[in-house]
Amino acid sequence: MVDDSKTAKKPTAQRADAQQNHGRILAAAKARFASDGPNAAMDAIARDAGVAVGTLYHHFGSKEGLLNLVIHEHFQVVMDFLASLQDSADPWWAVEQLVRGMAKRQLKDRAFKTMIQQHTNLIAASSQAKQGINPAIQSLIDRAKAAGLVRADLQAGDLSILLAGLPIGDDQAEQRERYLAIVLQGIKSESS
Known part of the structure; x- marks a missing residue:
């Protein structure tokens, strides 16, 4: 028999972490786009958000997706x-x-x-x-x-x-x- 209580908690924790990353990325992107314009580097946005650049692409797909x-x-x-x-x-x-x-x-x-x-x-x-x-x-x-x-x-x-x-x-x-x-x-x- 599988213990569903352990598996149910893990996705929730991941979602909370993903939501936090999403919010940090958006805040960093707003600040970078405001200062650097649409040419802001994705690496700089990721660094400002405290995430790997791959996380940024995972959440938004592309710079254009993030900017939109x-x-x-x-x-x-x-x-x-x-x-x-x-x-x-x-x-x-x-x-x-x-x-x-x-x-x-x-x-x-x-x-x-x-x-x-x-x-x-x-x-x-x-x-x-x-x-x-x-x-x-x-x-x-x-x-x-x-x-x-x-x-x-x-x-x-x-x-x-x-x-x-x-x-x-x-x-x-x-x-x-x-x-x-x-x-x-x-x-x-x-x-x-």
Whole structure:
């Protein structure tokens, strides 16, 4: 008779270890791709993650597979953030959090955005991964419009353009906050 309790524990331990490796590899890949772009060496990513390069290929198949997953995960974080705002009882609060969140990501993701824009093969992966973002943003804006809280002509695409001029220097936090306040005041409806 086979003792199933011993064999059942071993795969679970391997899965936990594999999950830890997966998470470390993704974190290392994000950091390397942000600093080195898509030309980041797989050996360097593996070293940063504390795994053998073979483990990296085992989990992701190729550098392109890893890079596509990093891009997808990046936009999934954005989608999760937008989803967290959808059920807010206060539509203005949701729009304000949206604008502040977009400004924060803009600072955090400068290298990520530059990397995508400079490599045409990444633009397609990025476009596919972010398909749901503008509709989710527009949904938040539409709720605020229905409540009379934002300008009637405000569209989802307007926000990234309005935020593009925010100061990005580490020493410009006070100025950035002032500009954010100006943007937020500018998108409010005249009656609010």
